[in-house]
Amino acid sequence: MKITFLGTGTSQGIPVIGSNHPVCLSKNPKDKRLRVSVMIEHENKVYVVDCGPDFRQQMLRVNATTLDAILFTHEHADHTAGLDDIRPFFFKQGDILIYAHKRVMYELQNRFAYIFATENKYPGTPGVEEHIITNNPFYLGNLKVTPINGMHNTLQVFGFRFENFAYLTDMKTVEDEEVEKLQNLDVLVVNALREQKHASHFNLEEALAFIDRVKPKKAYLTHISHWLGFHDEVEKKLPENVYLAFDGLSINL
Numbered sequence: 168m169k170i171t172f173l174g175t176g177t178s179q180g181i182p183v184i185g186s187n188h189p190v191c192l193s194k195n196p197k198d199k200r201l202r203v204s205v206m207i208e209h210e211n212k213v214y215v216v217d218c219g220p221d222f223r224q225q226m227l228r229v230n231a232t233t234l235d236a237i238l239f240t241h242e243h244a245d246h247t248a249g250l251d252d253i254r255p256f257f258f259k260q261g262d263i264l265i266y267a268h269k270r271v272m273y274e275l276q277n278r279f280a281y282i283f284a285t286e287n288k289y290p291g292t293p294g295v296e297e298h299i300i301t302n303n304p305f306y307l308g309n310l311k312v313t314p315i316n317g318m319h320n321t322l323q324v325f326g327f328r329f330e331n332f333a334y335l336t337d338m339k340t341v342e343d344e345e346v347e348k349l350q351n352l353d354v355l356v357v358n359a360l361r362e363q364k365h366a367s368h369f370n371l372e373e374a375l376a377f378i379d380r381v382k383p384k385k386a387y388l389t390h391i392s393h394w395l396g397f398h399d400e401v402e403k404k405l406p407e408n409v410y411l412a413f414d415g416l417s418i419n420l
């Protein structure tokens with residue numbers, strides 16, 4: 168299994184439009200963060216978690232030629248706004264498999280009604296094959312996926328465990344019974360927005376405390392705001408085996 172971070176930034180991305188913050192002005196490529204998404208390659212299949220407004224650029228950047236499924240964590244725009252850009256994959260492959268909580272699927276149906284239309288579909292619009300995610304594990308090919316529930320302030324969000332890798336973003340609280348599902352991980356990815364507290368995201372301290380609860384071999388932080396600081400400086404302050412993710416980082420598992 169190969170994991171590639173397609174984006175590691177919070178909802179506005181880094182740089183933020185019009186910002187003069189030093190992190191937004193940084194020349195270090197690791198300080199440039201598209202909206203969060205991760206690609207999982209397993210047995211010649213390609214899956215992505217979330218499909219935000221930078222999806223097109225992300226697919227171009229990794230030279231993706233096929234896409235076997237999209238899993239959605241939740242319905243916020245930074246995780247869903249790029250859905251129309253599945254068109255090049257759809258034209259080659261037909262309907263693209265999408266997996267989401269039924270509430271999230273309903274939101275997608277409203278925002279992208281033309282994609283979900285079953286009659287008199289406008290020519291050139293893409294199509295999807297809908298799969299509703301519940302709390303039960305499911306399979307993508309031979310890859311077992313275990314949904315992990317968390318709360319993004321008052322909104323339910325899914326994280327996903329794929330074998331010994333787990334990807335959780337936009338979490339603020341996670342119950343112990345969900346943490347139970349995260350035992351014996353080689354790699355955990357979890358959101359860490361900034362140092363200051365936030366109503367719907369782990370700050371750095373909460374993310375590190377969560378990593379302590381889960382005890383993976385290694386952890387990577389994502390969904391990062393420019394307020395967290397420069398990549399190279401923040402990484403020096405992190406505990407052993409905890410790293411900041413950056414766009415383009417790949418991990419082989």
Ligand SMILES: [Zn+2]
Nearest residue numbers: 178243245337
């Ligand atoms: Zn988000």
